[in-house]
Amino acid sequence: xxxxxxxxxxxxxxxxxxxxxxxxxxxxxxxxxxxxxxxxxxxxxxxxxxxxxxxxxxxxxxxxxxxxxxxxxxxxxxxxxxxxxxxxxxxxxxxxxxxxxxxxxxxxxxxxxxxxxxxxxxxxxxxxxxxxxxxxxxxxxxxxxxxxxxxxxxxxxxxxxxxxxxxxxxxxxxxxxxxxxxxxxxxxxxxxxxxxxxxxxxxxxxxxxxxxxxxxxxxxxxxxxxxxxxxxxxxxxxxxxxxxxxxxxxxxxxxxxxxxxxxxxxxxxxxxxxxxxxxxxxxxxxxxxxxxxxxxxxxxxxxxxxxxxxxxxxxxxxxxxxxxxxxxxxxxxxxxxxxxxxxxxxxxxxxxxxxxxxxxxxxxxxxxxxxxxxxxxxxxxxxxxxxxxxxxxxxxxxxxxxxxxxx
Amino acid sequence: xxxxxxxxxxxxxxxxxxxxxxxxxxxxxxxxxxxxxxxxxxxxxxxxxxxxxxxxxxxxxxxxxxxxxxxxxxxxxxxxxxxxxxxxxxxxxxxxxxxxxxxxxxxxxxxxxxxxxxxxxxxxxxxxxxx
Numbered sequence: 001x002x003x004x005x006x007x008x009x010x011x012x013x014x015x016x017x018x019x020x021x022x023x024x025x026x027x028x029x030x031x032x033x034x035x036x037x038x039x040x041x042x043x044x045x046x047x048x049x050x051x052x053x054x055x056x057x058x059x060x061x062x063x064x065x066x067x068x069x070x071x072x073x074x075x076x077x078x079x080x081x082x083x084x085x086x087x088x089x090x091x092x093x094x095x096x097x098x099x100x101x102x103x104x105x106x107x108x109x110x111x112x113x114x115x116x117x118x119x120x121x122x123x124x125x126x127x128x129x130x131x132x133x134x135x136x137x138x139x140x141x142x143x144x145x146x147x148x149x150x151x152x153x154x155x156x157x158x159x160x161x162x163x164x165x166x167x168x169x170x171x172x173x174x175x176x177x178x179x180x181x182x183x184x185x186x187x188x189x190x191x192x193x194x195x196x197x198x199x200x201x202x203x204x205x206x207x208x209x210x211x212x213x214x215x216x217x218x219x220x221x222x223x224x225x226x227x228x229x230x231x232x233x234x235x236x237x238x239x240x241x242x243x244x245x246x247x248x249x250x251x252x253x254x255x256x257x258x259x260x261x262x263x264x265x266x267x268x269x270x271x272x273x274x275x276x277x278x279x280x281x282x283x284x285x286x287x288x289x290x291x292x293x294x295x296x297x298x299x300x301x302x303x304x305x306x307x308x309x310x311x312x313x314x315x316x317x318x319x320x321x322x323x324x325x326x327x328x329x330x331x332x333x334x335x336x337x338x339x340x341x342x343x344x345x346x347x348x349x350x351x352x353x354x355x356x357x358x359x360x361x362x363x364x365x366x367x368x369x370x371x372x373x374x375x376x377x378x379x380x381x382x383x384x385x386x387x388x389x390x391x392x393x394x395x396x397x398x399x400x401x402x403x404x405x406x407x
Numbered sequence: 408x409x410x411x412x413x414x415x416x417x418x419x420x421x422x423x424x425x426x427x428x429x430x431x432x433x434x435x436x437x438x439x440x441x442x443x444x445x446x447x448x449x450x451x452x453x454x455x456x457x458x459x460x461x462x463x464x465x466x467x468x469x470x471x472x473x474x475x476x477x478x479x480x481x482x483x484x485x486x487x488x489x490x491x492x493x494x495x496x497x498x499x500x501x502x503x504x505x506x507x508x509x510x511x512x513x514x515x516x517x518x519x520x521x522x523x524x525x526x527x528x529x530x531x532x533x534x535x536x537x538x
Contacts, residue, residue: 106419167418205421213424213432220420223410228420230413 003057008188016150016179019186020086020112020172021046023154025056026194030081030201033061033072035091038124039176040114043086066091070098077107078216080206082158084109088176089116092130096137102169103138104232105216108161109169110154111139115278116176117364125365126176128277128329131306132338138232140170140240141307145281147184150174152257158198160243167204168236177365178279189255197254236308244305262313263302266292270299272380273318275343276327277303280368287373296381303339314346323355323380329362336394336407355383361397372397456499458516460492461526467513473503510534
């Protein structure tokens with residue numbers, strides 16, 4: 001079966017979903033098993049259309065649920081194919097059981113997660129609840145802040161995930177609607193260059209190698225389970241970052257677009273900084289520049305790789321900063337925000353332990369406005385001036401009603 | 408299996424069925440296959456059994472019903488002749504006895520501790536059909 005190549009302009013106007021779909025086409029994904037859900041639907045729909053139109057050589061498997069979608073991906077990956085799918089929110093939640101199977105079986109699958117709130121109340125808009133739900137699943141999690149990044153990070157994900165030293169599945173996250181449905185200019189790679197960056201899929205222990213039969217998905221009890229999980233964690237902690245870094249380096253050589261495990265903006269001399277993910281990073285960058293015009297040395301740190309968590313890179317990025325706000329876009333459910341806790345863990349044993357405060361924002365697609373961020377940076381500067389955190393450690397921003405703050 | 412450390416096995420929840428490469432597996436008899444230690448064929452489950460089947464070849468007509476119906480591939484048949492039972496993998500379910508069509512049956516269940524010679528010597532007579 002042959003397929004046609006697609007002529008792309010140097011810059012195309014794509015939303016995040018179509019950018020991801022184009023990346024799946026250019027990666028020549030062998031199998032997509034999918035159960036489409038808003039706002040990620042156009043990704044798998046796009047792949048299916050490319051397949052039907054003869055632009056990709058592969059299989060689209062229509063299944064009866066997201067649990068089945070990821071199960072189909074696991075089967076196809078174990079069989080020895082390049083595999084991807086997409087989901088959001090409730091669908092992601094239904095996938096969770098199989099996410100752990102995929103990572104434990106060390107199968108390289110790329111899952112595009114278009115971040116959306118988790119019910120109840122039902123909500124189709126963007127927040128990071130589903131991304132946080134996946135944080136212990138043993139997957140690599142990359143976060144895109146724009147359609148361009150959603151496109152680029154898919155290539156990074158395939159390359160790192162399929163590496164025989166890694167063999168761990170990877171999620172590429174983008175914000176529901178704010179990225180997935182917002183069309184922007186996306187600089188493209190031509191089909192051959194894109195495919196060449198990832199390379200041919202190299203099977204490992206694949207079930208279709210009939211001369212070397214294998215059983216995938218075995219059961220182990222107290223005698224072996226711990227060793228498998230330890231191995232998986234070791235590989236996440238030690239092998240993934242060097243591979244991501246080398247993929248970022250090669251990608252920069254190829255395209256000129258530079259990615260970092262932790263993104264730093266205006267951080268060289270920053271006193272106060274905001275740490276966040278997704279589209280909020282771009283808003284914060286704009287506000288930080290405006291704060292600098294007002295004399296506040298503001299910076300922004302964006303998490304590009306959420307899992308494995310960039311513990312050392314975070315410490316490095318935050319050196320010399322005096323006050324830090326961690327923004328969590330997920331209902332914390334009775335504890336400080338997850339990222340707040342992790343940043344606190346990274347900084348606790350450092351020399352210059354900065355003043356750290358946490359903010360919960362943007363649930364269910366509530367906008368994070370520039371005004372919110374101006375207030376936030378002003379609070380951080382007040383903390384610096386006072387030499388202590390002057391506010392509660394956890395504040396809600398952008399929610400109606402009396403001021404909500406804890407801790 | 409050896410209790411290897413976390414860095415001493417192949418990644419993935421994956422086990423190999425055979426050591427090395429295999430060719431023409433379908434035409435290779437079980438005793439000639441190079442099963443790996445992680446293959447269940449190399450593990451005995453004989454202690455799961457509380458009753459065992461005893462085979463009496465005097466009455467067997469080699470119909471192969473037991474071979475077809477055994478859920479654990481524990482009936483050993485060569486050249487379409489029933490030659491015995493794989494007692495490492497037989498779990499004593501008794502299906503082979505149920506499906507045996509001869510009169511008397513060529514397979515009967517006895518307690519695991521029963522002596523095979525004694526039971527063969529006292530094998531039941533042919534059932535007379537009542538007219």
